Amino acid sequence: MSVKSLTSQPVRRERGSLPALAVVTLLTGLGAGLGGMLLALLLHGIQHLAYGYSVTHLISGESFLQGVSAAAPERRVLVLTLCGLVAGLGWWALYRFGRPLVSIRQAVKSDDPQMPLLSTTVHAVLQIVTVALGSPLGREVAPREIGSMLAGWLSRRAGLSVAQSRIMVACGAGAGLAAVYNVPLGGAVFVLEVLLGTFGWTALVPAIVTSAVAALVAQAGLGNEHQYLVPSLTLSASLVVWSVVCGPIFGAAAWGFTEITKRSRAAAPKDWRLPVLSLLNFAIIGVLAMHFPQLLGNGKGPAGLAFDGGLTIGLAAMLLVLKVVITVSSLRAGAEGGLLTPGLANGALLAIVLGGLWSLIWPGASLGGFAVVGATAFLAASMQMPITAVVLMFEFTRVSQDFLIPVLFAVGGAYLGFQACAKWLPSLQLGFGFNWGAGSKAR
Incomplete structure (x- = not known):
């Protein structure tokens, strides 16, 4: 079932212009990269404050596990209790007062691929804050939602067709993933395999471009590092x-x-x-x-x-x-x-x-x-x-x-x-x- 339009504007034409699509592709990559970078920096900053990292440790890249392990056990209980308050009151208020959330999958299948700007942003920030405080859930959905939300808004502004807008919303999600984890190829493949189910050229090109641009932008603030430091392993x-x-x-x-x-x-x-x-x-x-x-x-x-x-x-x-x-x-x-x-x-x-x-x-x-x-x-x-x-x-x-x-x-x-x-x-x-x-x- 298609998600109903969040606006009263009429459905767009069947085909948008290629220049408009190119501009939206570039801006989606830039926006998703910036959004992913800011969310990651917010995550690290909250971890630093919550568990008492020194500024030197934060800059040098001390792991979250090292920071948590060094914190007093009583501090862990206090921070997790705070996490429960933030999570419970935050999501209750969002469901009570915010506009209904639209998931990325719903938007990709919708005839009007839009996600509510304020509710989606609050939802994403809540995920980042709670994960930073110690929630055992993943942080990857938040940058994907920000990227998709931005792509949907840009697509409407540029007058792209419904089919093009769906592709761009999916690409926004992949670009957000690429930005926050520095995985440009993984972000693009995620779009093609998981969200769109096609490796056709109309999806392949914007998926690759948006993820590459997003990863490059995020590297400006997060550095060109991979997620896990793995020692040299041999096959047997x-x-x-x-x-x-x-x-x-x-x-x-x-x-x-x-x-x-x-x-x-x-x-x-x-x-x-x-x-x-x-x-x-x-x-x-x-x-x-x-x-x-x-x-x-x-x-x-x-x-x-x-x-x-x-x-x-x-x-x-x-x-x-x-x-x-x-x-x-x-x-x-x-x-x-x-x-x-x-x-x-x-x-x-x-x-x-x-x-x-x-x-x-x-x-x-x-x-x-x-x-x-x-x-x-x-x-x-x-x-x-x-x-x-x-x-x-x-x-x-x-x-x-x-x-x-x-x-x-x-x-x-x-x-x-x-x-x-x-x-x-x-x-x-x-x-x-x-x-x-x-x-x-x-x-």
Whole structure:
């Protein structure tokens, strides 16, 4: 069903001019890059204030995990309690007083691809603020929403056709992703594979241009750095065979994760219960973080530890269970955010467990190698984007192209495992249907 127009203006003509399309493409890349850069700087600034980073540490790039670990345990509880207040009151006020939100997928399929400017901006900023304070959800949706919102507004102003506007809204989302994570190719492939489902020239050219421009603009403020510092990893026969054997396991795990997060998000309240549940949820996460600071944030910390081989099997298993629980509970309480980096972290942690056990039988592969392969497989299956996941992981980590072999084996197995579970297993009833409230938001 198409989303109704947010304005009273008539539907645009069937074809917009190529010069107008070129201008919108360039401005979308510039705007998404600037928006992604500002959101990332806001994230880092709030983390600095909340957990007591020094200015020197902020400039030198001290990780969020290092800053959280150095903070007093009581401070973690206090900051997470504040996060619950911000999340609960912020989203309750947005649902109560703001215009109805339009997701990126809805806008891409709409006959009038527009997203409300103020509500979308507030929604994005709330995601960034809560993730900075320690929410376990991802920050990637916020820059995508800002990029799509801007692209829709520019398309209307330029008089582009509906088809062109849909493409530009999708490109705005990919450009936002490219900007905040410095993944120009990943952003473009995300547009083509996930949002538009086509690699045709009319979509390919603006997708590549907007993502490249956005990444270049964001580098001016964030630097030309990749997300994860991964040590030199070597390929082994043990890792290749493991990727074939364990690929379907990652797919099954990804299917279960997708089911419970989907149900939790659909059941999240929008009324007065949202602030209450949000405050309770994040206060509990703060207590857990007194002992496990790795839980805080979007999952970059534990994923980085996994890639670096800095986790034991026992700690990885504990973090995996707790990470899934707090991600699900945060969605159920009404918090918003992405699942890209949380899914990547889950895959890396699961890979440490499976890879560590495998090494007892067939040694020779590093734990970091297992983590890279497993994270890609889980991400590909959980978000149903195999090509995008592979591209993103190689841009995230800059690992050797030799790893394409086990990564592709694992991704293929995970994708098939996910599809098999979706086809043959009944819908899970996992206990998240309590009558706390209702509401469903497509992301």
